[in-house]
Amino acid sequence: MLVARLLRIVLICGLAILGIGWFATRPEHVDASIVEAAVPDMERGETLFFAGGCAACHSAPDAEGGDKLKLAGGRKFPSPFGTFVAPNISPDPEAGIGAWTATDLANALLKGTGPRGQHYYPVLPYTSFARMSVEDVVSLHAYLATLPTDATPNQRNDVGFPFNIRRGLGIWKRLFFRDGWVVEGDLTEEQQLGRFLVEGPGHCGECHTPRNALGGLRLSAWLSGAPSPTGKGRIPDITPGGLDWSEADIAEYLKSGFTPQYDTVGGDMADVVANTSHLSVAERSAIAAYLKAVPPSGK
Incomplete structure (x- = not known):
């Protein structure tokens, strides 16, 4: 009887800890109504595109000249945690982010959260991008939509255990994600x-x-x-x-x-x-x- 009671207590405590951890590591989102109310500024969007060096990471590895505006992805970024591959962020609706709303982009850049509610790895420097405003992101979204489409499929990151557990990034964000x-x-x-x-x-x-x-x-x-x-x-x-x-x-x-x-x-x-x-x-x-x-x- 005593053993069974102790086991129940341990189980309840374990579930409580898991629940708290799951809640604490949940991905965060921006307020969609604030994003939808923002008015894009195309000139501002172009400035942010070049200031942010989007093409430097997301153009194809061998891109030159005007092809650097084709954000097909594919560049590899090695790190102590694995090798990350830049995704396609062209306006292609399937291979790229053409189907993303401005809110989707705001979640990615300001919160490090993907459209499916997943944590993004900080190889996407959202810890820096978070210092931008919602209006900045809306303007950038509008500018990105004017760039050439590219149907190049995305490649998978080469990230091993335990770094491939995306939920764990919620803990990383709690420790190191500061937007001041x-x-x-x-x-x-x-x-x-x-x-x-x-x-x-x-x-x-x-x-x-x-x-x-x-x-x-x-x-x-x-x-x-x-x-x-x-x-x-x-x-x-x-x-x-x-x-x-x-x-x-x-x-x-x-x-x-x-x-x-x-x-x-x-x-x-x-x-x-x-x-x-x-x-x-x-x-x-x-x-x-x-x-x-x-x-x-x-x-």
Whole structure:
């Protein structure tokens, strides 16, 4: 009798813990009524497309020129947790996201939640995109719909146990998903614009900031450089402690890819500059002003 009673207590406690865990790790969604009330701004959407570097990740691996606007996916991104493959986000209604509503896109970019209610892996940098507004996402959705369709099917990620358990990402989000600003304080309007572009759609910190063992950004070392996910080389420190370029130098680099030493951009940064070159002079200058305002790494 006593054993049976203890077993019932253990079972009840176990079910309660599972229920709490299931509730705590549930995917979150935006308020659809707020999204539906937003009015798209096509010019804003185009700016966010290039600021966010959408083509750098979602165009085909061998895409060049105008083909970079065909967001067929297929690029592979290795990490300590597995290899992720960028999906097709062209307006194709079957292979891509042509059937997505603006609310679907808002859930993905602002909450890391897919149309089927699944958690997305943070290889989609929603921890940065969450700093965008609903109006920003609605504008981006409208712009994406104007791009060429592509019927290339998606490839599966190569992610093993336990990282293939998507529900576990709910715990990761609880630990590391923060949508506030990293750099606070008394910033000028120009620096605030730069902060939005860098910390938000530009998601610069996703590469230039080191991560902890669980893949969360070490915000105390913001933009101070990080090991390359490929295991080769290091992504540079772009705080004033590691980058001694002037604001004009940084702005020019983001436009032309030329360094102050007249070297040219290479590697993954070539894709970044291909996008930032589409931004306005004011926007590139704002990025430079913000980077000079970031606390130095101390190197």
